Amino acid sequence: MTQIKGKTILTGVKPTGNGMHVGNYFWAVKPIINISKGNTTFLMLADLHSLTSVHDKETLEQNKKNVLMEYFALLPDDSDIIVFEQSKLARHMDIMWILTSVTPYSLMLRAHSFKDSQAKNSDINMAVFNYPILMAADIINFDADLVPVGKDQKQHIEFARDIAENFNQTYNREFFKLPSDLISEDLWIIPGTDGRKMSKSYDNFIPIFAPEKELKKKIMSIVTDDTPLEEPKNPDTCNVFAFIKLFASEEKQNEIRGKYLAGNYGYGHAKLELLEIILEYFREERAKYFAYQNDYWLIEKKLKEGTKIAQNMIIKKYENIIDLVGLS
Numbered sequence: 446m447t448q449i450k451g452k453t454i455l456t457g458v459k460p461t462g463n464g465m466h467v468g469n470y471f472w473a474v475k476p477i478i479n480i481s482k483g484n485t486t487f488l489m490l491a492d493l494h495s496l497t498s499v500h501d502k503e504t505l506e507q508n509k510k511n512v513l514m515e516y517f518a519l520l521p522d523d524s525d526i527i528v529f530e531q532s533k534l535a536r537h538m539d540i541m542w543i544l545t546s547v548t549p550y551s552l553m554l555r556a557h558s559f560k561d562s563q564a565k566n567s568d569i570n571m572a573v574f575n576y577p578i579l580m581a582a583d584i585i586n587f588d589a590d591l592v593p594v595g596k597d598q599k600q601h602i603e604f605a606r607d608i609a610e611n612f613n614q615t616y617n618r619e620f621f622k623l624p625s626d627l628i629s630e631d632l633w634i635i636p637g638t639d640g641r642k643m644s645k646s647y648d649n650f651i652p653i654f655a656p657e658k659e660l661k662k663k664i665m666s667i668v669t670d671d672t673p674l675e676e677p678k679n680p681d682t683c684n685v686f687a688f689i690k691l692f693a694s695e696e697k698q699n700e701i702r703g704k705y706l707a708g709n710y711g712y713g714h715a716k717l718e719l720l721e722i723i724l725e726y727f728r729e730e731r732a733k734y735f736a737y738q739n740d741y742w743l744i745e746k747k748l749k750e751g752t753k754i755a756q757n758m759i760i761k762k763y764e765n766i767i768d769l770v771g772l773s
C-alpha cells in the first residue's frame with residue numbers, strides 16, 4: 446500500500462451514533478494515515494448520507510461532532526489529509542443530479558444497500574435509493590483514483606465506476622476518472638469481545654474513546670474458556686491474547702505468552718494487562734480527544750480549511766460539466 450504515490454485518494458465516513466472502535470481504527474483510519482504520504486488524500490464527513498436514517502437535529506449534530514473529534518484525535522498533528530464536510534459543498538448536489546440523469550434505474554435496483562433496507566422496512570425513503578449516486582458523486586467529482594473502504598462498500602465503488610462510465614459514454618468524453626476500491630483483503634480478522642468478528646451490530650466492539658471505566662468493562666467482558674487459574678493456557682486460542690497481539694510490542698507479547706504457558710496467570714490478569722496496553726497505545730489520541738471537547742473551535746478551523754480546498758475543486762468540476770451538458 447505504501448508504494449502508491451501521486452494518486453488522489455478519497456474516503457468518506459458517515460457520522461453514526463456509535464463511537465470509533467478498534468476494528469474501525471485498523472481497517473479504516475490507520476490505512477488512510479499510511480497511504481496519505483505521497484498522495485493527495487481526502488477524508489469526507491458524509492453528513493448528507495446520514496440523512497437516510499437520522500432525522501433528529503441534536504442527534505445528527507452530536508454525531509458529527511463526535512466523529513470529527515475522533516478523527517482529528519487519531520490523525521497525526523502534521524497530517525496533510527484534507528478533511529471536509531460534504532453538506533457544505535455548493536454545486537456538489539447539482540453534479541449529483543446530472544449523474545442521476547445518466548444512471549439506469551435497473552442499476553440502482555441491484556444495490557445491496559437498498560435491497561437490504563427494503564427487506565427490513567415496510568417502506569424506505571428515496572435517499573436510501575439514491576444513496577449510491579451521491580456516493581458516486583463524492584468520489585468521481587474529485588477524480589479519485591482509489592477509495593479505501595471496507596468490503597461492505599465494494600459494490601458502491603463499482604457503481605461509481607459504472608456511473609462515471611455512463612456519463613463519459615453519453616457525452617463522449619473522458620470527463621470523470623474511473624475509481625477503484627482499495628480493500629485490504631488480507632487485513633487480519635479482528636475479533637470482538639465474544640470471539641466473532643468485531644462489529645457494531647454484534648455489540649462486541651472495543652471503543653477507543655470511551656471513558657476508562659467503560660473501556661475496562663468491555664475488556665473484562667471478553668469471552669475466554671474456563672481453564673482454571675493455576676493451569677497453563679494457550680495464548681493462540683485466546684481472544685484476550687488476540688488483542689494483545691494487535692497492540693503490544695513483540696517483547697511484551699512474548700512476556701505475556703510466557704505467563705500464559707507457565708500457569709498461575711488468570712484471564713483476569715491478562716485482561717488488566719490488555720487494558721493498560723490499550724490505554725498506553727492510544728494515550729496521546731485519547732488525551733487529544735478529551736481536549737477537543739473544550740477546544741472544538743480548533744476542529745472547526747481545520748474543517749473550514751479542508752472544505753475550502755474541496756469546494757474549489759467542485760466549482761471547477763461544476764463549471765466544466767455544465768459546459769459539457771449544455772447548461773452553462
Ligand code: TRP
Pocket residue numbers: 455456457458459491494579580583584592593594598601
Ligand atoms: N457509504 C460510506 C459508508 O457508509 C460512506 C461514504 C459516503 C463514502 N461517501 C463516500 C465512502 C465516498 C467512500 C467514498 O461507510
